Amino acid sequence: GVLAAIADLENRPVAITVANRTLARATALASDFSPRLAISAVGYDELHDQQFDVIINGTSASLGGELPPLxxxxxxxxxxCYDMMYAAEPTLFLKWAKAHGAAQAIDGLGMLVGQAALAFTRWRGVAPTTNEVILALRQGF
Known part of the structure; x- marks a missing residue:
């Protein structure tokens, strides 16, 4: 998941906040990584008077055309703002992000292609380039 990838980064963020519908679920998600990351857990209702440099939507809300309560x-x-989902058109989360001033709103297509490239590298021993694949997929949508 997202936290595992962040935990493996050489230059980790100063702080990470995991938000979920319930504090219990947020705590469960964060607990596996708390020894390696400066991480806190909150329920969505506790997110106020804060600003974030990066917001990652790792929920399934985009699948149903919904927004997390942010x-x-x-x-x-x-x-x-990064949505792990991808589609031909920007997701509701990405539209929300741009409408409210996010400097960048990025979907998860690059992550999908990157994961496929990593798998290909492991199977074949050759690292494919990904930029052309991402561009071709965007044009094909």
Whole structure:
């Protein structure tokens, strides 16, 4: 998942906040990584008076055309909002992010292609380039 990838980064974020519908679920998600990351857990209702440089939507809300219950005030100047989902058109989360001032709103297509490239490398011993694949997929949508 997202936290595992972040935990493996050489340059980790200063702080990470995991938000979920319930504090118990957020705590469970964060607990596996708390020894390696400066991580806190909150329920969505506790997200106020804070701003974030990066907001990652790792929920299934985009599948149903819904938004997680996030306040626009969470978006810091120069914030990057990332939706792990991808589609031909921007997801509702990405539209929300841009409408509320996110500097970047990125979908998960690059992650999908990157995961496929990593698998291909492991199977074949050759690392494929991904930029052309991402561009071709975007044009084909």
């Amino acid at each position: 306040l626009p005030s969470l978006i810091a100047p120069n914030c990057c």
